[in-house]
Amino acid sequence: NGHEEIQPLVGGVISKEALWACTTCGACMEICPVSIEHVPKIVDMRRSLVMEESDFPPEVTSLFNNIERNGNPWEISNDRRAEWAAGLDVPLMAENPDAEVLYWVGCMGSFDQRNRKVATALVKILKAAGVNFAILGPEESCTGDPARRIGNEYLWQMMAQQNIEVLNSYGFNTAQAETASNGHGHNGHSPRTRTIITACPHCFNTIKNEYPQLGGHYEVIHHSVFIDRLIKEGRLRLPAGFDHRKLTYHDPCYVGRYNGVYDEPRRVLTVLNSNGVTEMRRNRNKSFCCGGGGGRAWMEERIGKRVNQTRVNEALETGAEVLAAACPFCIMMFEDGVKGVEAEERLQVEDIAEIVARALEEAATTTAAGAGQ
Numbered sequence: 001n002g003h004e005e006i007q008p009l010v011g012g013v014i015s016k017e018a019l020w021a022c023t024t025c026g027a028c029m030e031i032c033p034v035s036i037e038h039v040p041k042i043v044d045m046r047r048s049l050v051m052e053e054s055d056f057p058p059e060v061t062s063l064f065n066n067i068e069r070n071g072n073p074w075e076i077s078n079d080r081r082a083e084w085a086a087g088l089d090v091p092l093m094a095e096n097p098d099a100e101v102l103y104w105v106g107c108m109g110s111f112d113q114r115n116r117k118v119a120t121a122l123v124k125i126l127k128a129a130g131v132n133f134a135i136l137g138p139e140e141s142c143t144g145d146p147a148r149r150i151g152n153e154y155l156w157q158m159m160a161q162q163n164i165e166v167l168n169s170y171g172f173n174t175a176q177a178e179t180a181s182n183g184h185g186h187n188g189h190s191p192r193t194r195t196i197i198t199a200c201p202h203c204f205n206t207i208k209n210e211y212p213q214l215g216g217h218y219e220v221i222h223h224s225v226f227i228d229r230l231i232k233e234g235r236l237r238l239p240a241g242f243d244h245r246k247l248t249y250h251d252p253c254y255v256g257r258y259n260g261v262y263d264e265p266r267r268v269l270t271v272l273n274s275n276g277v278t279e280m281r282r283n284r285n286k287s288f289c290c291g292g293g294g295g296r297a298w299m300e301e302r303i304g305k306r307v308n309q310t311r312v313n314e315a316l317e318t319g320a321e322v323l324a325a326a327c328p329f330c331i332m333m334f335e336d337g338v339k340g341v342e343a344e345e346r347l348q349v350e351d352i353a354e355i356v357a358r359a360l361e362e363a364a365t366t367t368a369a370g371a372g373q
Contacts, residue, residue: 010045017303019045020057024149024294025253030285043294046151060150063298067155071141071162072107073298082137084109084116088123091134093170099134099194101126102172104207104220106200107142108328114335115328118199121357122223128360129235133197139166143206150295157214160206164216167207172196174217199223199353201254201327202293208259222255224265224326224352231271238359239366241274245348248320249277250311250334251287252327265326265352272359277324280314288314290337292329308337315347322348324355 007013019042028038049055063073071078082092084105093102103126109119126133144159168176172194196218198204208220221229230236249269255261262284270276282288291307301307312334315323323338325331334349 010048014045016049016055019049020299021296021303022294023253023289023291023296023307025289026257027253027286027289030257043149043151046149047153048151050151051153056150057299059299060295063146063150063295064152064155067142067144067147067159071159072111073142073146074107074111076111078141079138081105081110081140082135084111084119085123085135085137088120090123092137093134093139094137096132096134097170099132101131101133102167102170102194102196103133103135104196104198104200104203105135105140106198106203106328108332109199110140112328112332114331118328118331118351118353121351121353122199124357124360125227125230125236125353129230131230131235136166143203145202145206146295146298148206148210149293160211160214160216163207164211164214167196167216167218172218173215174219175215193219195226196220197223197226199326199328199351201252201258202329205254205258222259222261222264222326224255224268225261227352227356228264228268231268236356236360237363238271238356239363240271242359242362243273243322243355244275245273245321246275246278246319247273247322247324248280248315248318249283249324250280250290250315250326250330251284252325252330253287253289253293255326256287257285265324268352268356269324272355278318278320280318282314290327290330290333292333297329297332306337306340308333309340312337312341312343312347316341316343320347322350322355324350324352326352 022042024039026039066073066075070076093099105119108115141162142159143163144156148156174193177193196207204220204222207218247269249266251262266277288311289307290311323334325334331349331351338344338347338349
């Protein structure tokens with residue numbers, strides 16, 4: 001009858017391949033001259049596919065099942081969540097309920113071999129600065145970030161509600177603190193805002209910006225900002241310029257574009273590194289994604305160039321020997337990318353916490369050597 005057939009938006013006008021390729025990095029929104037919000041629309045369309053049609057990449061089936069059953073993305077029982085801290089003398093919140101700072105370790109820091117090293121480094125830093133902190137251990141579960149980005153809103157809400165309940169039970173909700181016993185908090189003291197710190201930008205962004213949607217209001221700080229604060233307050237004594245390697249820094253999307261944290265990590269690295277930071281051509285709010293956000297870390301990359309290899313090549317262009325990162329997904333993606341472009345001999349991937357922890361050890365050794373003379 002001469003009428004054109006109307007194509008559906010999802011899978012028609014916009015191909016499913018395009019929807020699943022998105023890392024939710026936010027670069028399109030950053031650069032858009034008319035403020036179109038592409039990422040929320042893409043996530044909405046994914047949600048339609050997942051929730052209405054059970055249509056999603058086959059690899060994420062196990063991710064959904066594991067988060068639901070184990071509270072983490074792997075087939076590992078969640079009661080093993082604090083195993084990484086064995087022998088480090090790290091208190092659980094249950095043992096130290098008055099801790100000023102909760103270190104939210106996240107699934108990667110708890111279970112991923114590579115990122116456990118970052119968790120250990122951060123513990124060394126907190127202890128060196130005399131921070132009164134604790135971890136939740138098995139009481140912590142996945143924040144639900146990967147589920148939400150992939151479109152499984154139901155699973156996100158389930159995880160979020162569970163975590164909010166736990167955080168509230170320990171008095172971290174800032175809304176609770178304000179109303180606590182007529183302006184007097186725990187033990188009759190005036191209420192104080194207690195802080196949650198995390199080395200994972202995805203946990204950071206979700207607890208800080210998304211848990212309020214379900215009534216969870218928290219003071220959340222990324223570890224790079226917290227370390228910068230400790231240095232400023234003089235609580236960490238670091239040997240200035242102890243690291244002489246050429247270093248570049250990658251802005252994680254969920255710390256940079258999503259939360260505007262650019263200066264603090266660079267300040268920390270500049271204190272430690274005699275050469276400062278040699279920037280990649282795409283940096284700060286124009287940073288280029290590692291390829292791991294938006295649940296992409298669990299999906300196969302079938303079309304185009306591998307995002308992580310593209311970014312690793314940009315790091316290599318600077319001539320840097322170290323690619324400093326501030327996100328467990330970036331670390332995982334870059335280590336894979338370094339192998340992919342066969343640059344293992346030329347480029348180390350290190351978290352800010354690992355570089356700081358090494359500097360503290362160096363400072364301790366120097367002090368001990370000086371005392372021994």
